[in-house]
Amino acid sequence: MNKDKNISVFMGCESEYGEASMVVFGAPFDSTTSFRPGARFASSAMRLESYGLETYSPYQNKSLEDISVFDGGDLELCFGNSEAALDRIERFTADILADKKIPCMIGGEHLVTLGAVRAVFKKYPDLNVIHFDAHADLRDEYLGEKLSHACVMRRVWELTGDGKIYQFGIRSGDRSEFEWGKEHIITQKFNFDTLGDAVKALARKPVYFSLDLDVLDPSVFSGTGTPEPGGVTFRELLNAALKLKELNIVGFDINELSPHYDQSGASTAAACKILRELLLAFSE
Numbered sequence: 114m115n116k117d118k119n120i121s122v123f124m125g126c127e128s129e130y131g132e133a134s135m136v137v138f139g140a141p142f143d144s145t146t147s148f149r150p151g152a153r154f155a156s157s158a159m160r161l162e163s164y165g166l167e168t169y170s171p172y173q174n175k176s177l178e179d180i181s182v183f184d185g186g187d188l189e190l191c192f193g194n195s196e197a198a199l200d201r202i203e204r205f206t207a208d209i210l211a212d213k214k215i216p217c218m219i220g221g222e223h224l225v226t227l228g229a230v231r232a233v234f235k236k237y238p239d240l241n242v243i244h245f246d247a248h249a250d251l252r253d254e255y256l257g258e259k260l261s262h263a264c265v266m267r268r269v270w271e272l273t274g275d276g277k278i279y280q281f282g283i284r285s286g287d288r289s290e291f292e293w294g295k296e297h298i299i300t301q302k303f304n305f306d307t308l309g310d311a312v313k314a315l316a317r318k319p320v321y322f323s324l325d326l327d328v329l330d331p332s333v334f335s336g337t338g339t340p341e342p343g344g345v346t347f348r349e350l351l352n353a354a355l356k357l358k359e360l361n362i363v364g365f366d367i368n369e370l371s372p373h374y375d376q377s378g379a380s381t382a383a384a385c386k387i388l389r390e391l392l393l394a395f396s397e
Contacts, residue, residue: 125177202228220368249286336380
């Protein structure tokens, strides 16, 4: 792991590696994207655009200057080889965990979550997962491929087992995904209405949080590969994310920003603002 300072970092993430309690890193991979590619450019765009925001959060009365976060830069991933990319993500995440730090990954397409969860699950075999998304991502295979962004939560389930994945905001998927999900995971369609119940159920348990930004309505967040009408507002997402600060978050990711589909930059700004709030909420 390169523990030196990077030229380009996300705002407020300039701490030395040794003193940091969290490590941000990019996973620029979108090889299995089935509609519009471009999520591999998210981490670089977010670093650049983050300086349009403040490090201070009026929502939490905290600043990124109050906490210690190291930006480890982007991983070099083998484009076109999903297993090789996932292995690299897993090894990098494992190194962060071994140093008793919380990994924060910026994807990339949603498949990258599997690499991080593999590492976290090895350290926390009783791991639970909270998943915000427009799409169920529960297919067993998509176009003959099991390592697809459309299958990522099915692969995660193969690690965690039944009753350990909590999905929120889901409003799209094949019928078979919803039918399979009823037997194996906990799903709140369309919104976050039952999030409070999940937070109570997961108290003191290790939790990995995966945020697919297309849970937001396209009127708020158009810069994504598979926009899905009927999503939540920015404030609804923010309020839901801040509820998770009560949990033992041992790793998290934010993914599926494809910045060039929103030339206004508003989608990238939204992603940056949510990341700021997550870093502050999950800091020790």
